[in-house]
Amino acid sequence: MIDLRSDTVTKPTEGMRAAMAAGEVGDDVYAEDPTVRELEERVAELFGFEAALFTVTGSLANLLAVRALVGVGEEILCESSAHIARAELGAHGAITGLTMRTWTHPLGYAALEAVERLIAPDMGPFFVATKAVSVENTHNFAGGRVQPAAALDGLRLLADRSKVSVHLDGARIWNAHIATGHGLSELAAVADTMGVCLSKGLGAPVGSLMLGSPEQVAEARVWRKRLGGGWRQAGILAAAGLYAVEHHIERLADDHAHAKLIAEVAGVDPATVETNIVVISTDDAAGVVARCREQGVLVGAVGARVVRAVTHLDVSTEDADRAASAIAKAL
Numbered sequence: 001m002i003d004l005r006s007d008t009v010t011k012p013t014e015g016m017r018a019a020m021a022a023g024e025v026g027d028d029v030y031a032e033d034p035t036v037r038e039l040e041e042r043v044a045e046l047f048g049f050e051a052a053l054f055t056v057t058g059s060l061a062n063l064l065a066v067r068a069l070v071g072v073g074e075e076i077l078c079e080s081s082a083h084i085a086r087a088e089l090g091a092h093g094a095i096t097g098l099t100m101r102t103w104t105h106p107l108g109y110a111a112l113e114a115v116e117r118l119i120a121p122d123m124g125p126f127f128v129a130t131k132a133v134s135v136e137n138t139h140n141f142a143g144g145r146v147q148p149a150a151a152l153d154g155l156r157l158l159a160d161r162s163k164v165s166v167h168l169d170g171a172r173i174w175n176a177h178i179a180t181g182h183g184l185s186e187l188a189a190v191a192d193t194m195g196v197c198l199s200k201g202l203g204a205p206v207g208s209l210m211l212g213s214p215e216q217v218a219e220a221r222v223w224r225k226r227l228g229g230g231w232r233q234a235g236i237l238a239a240a241g242l243y244a245v246e247h248h249i250e251r252l253a254d255d256h257a258h259a260k261l262i263a264e265v266a267g268v269d270p271a272t273v274e275t276n277i278v279v280i281s282t283d284d285a286a287g288v289v290a291r292c293r294e295q296g297v298l299v300g301a302v303g304a305r306v307v308r309a310v311t312h313l314d315v316s317t318e319d320a321d322r323a324a325s326a327i328a329k330a331l
């Protein structure tokens with residue numbers, strides 16, 4: 001089976017497993033795991049943040065980061081198909097007690113005019129106070145689209161002017177970095193807090209990080225434990241993360257080339273494929289998924305009329321070729 005359902009399905013490489021086996025460990029609830037600390041320092045530095053916290057998932061990183069910016073009965077604004085709105089099982093409402101209002105953009109962009117219309121930090125006693133705007137880069141459900149630099153610059157200015165914060169869901173920020181050539185800290189400059197995943201394109205088995213100020217991260221550490229997310233000798237996982245950051249960023253270019261290849265054969269405009277996600281429109285997503293499966297290719301339906309194929313570390317050029325023909329045939 002060639003599994004294109006998500007880039008989360010990768011298995012650790014031999015080199016990564018060796019790094020995990022050799023990783024020094026300690027009790028991370030006591031902040032005494034040297035490998036976790038090294039990972040947190042390394043990733044914070046990569047993005048120009050002062051502090052970071054290693055978490056089990058990107059959802060938890062987002063939850064802790066957004067919670068640092070928005071309180072009970074306050075709101076965050078985001079795009080309507082954002083991961084925080086659509087794919088975190090309502091955690092931000094259920095746990096933080098915040099509300100969300102959304103704008104819609106077909107490519108998931110931070111659409112400044114729409115954000116400007118929604119933003120309401122202090123509209124008097126009837127209105128929920130906007131505390132933050134969240135932006136996703138790359139945007140998952142829009143098909144791995146990269147936020148235009150001008151939109152991010154404009155968002156930062158608007159946020160400063162309105163005195164609200166910006167959260168960046170950077171689960172796949174690594175892909176944006178490779179697709180644009182813009183530096184990681186340059187891409188992060190829009191954000192007050194941020195989440196990044198190691199377990200997507202970078203190929204680590206588990207792990208994400210929440211980034212913020214030392215105060216925000218100290219509080220997030222308390223909340224992580226409160227939610228049951230404190231872990232002990234997590235250095236074994238952090239070692240995989242460090243290995244991924246060291247060895248698997250540049251190779252994302254291969255995933256992007258493979259996604260383009262699939263798009264070309266499957267009849268999707270390759271110009272719409274900027275990173276490692278191919279979004280295929282069809283009248284019958286479930287049927288396409290089933291017909292691909294019969295040919296040994298797993299793709300995912302992300303709506304009744306949308307199929308998604310995601311390339312990653314465990315998909316070779318040969319696999320991408322074979323998958324592309326299978327998808328074309330299924331369509």
Ligand SMILES: *Cc1c(COP(=O)(O)O)cnc(C)c1O
Nearest residue numbers: 057058059060083136140169171
């Ligand atoms: C995958 C993903 C996350 C986090 O997902 P987890 O499965 O919780 O690690 C967050 N945001 C985006 C955009 C994602 O694609």
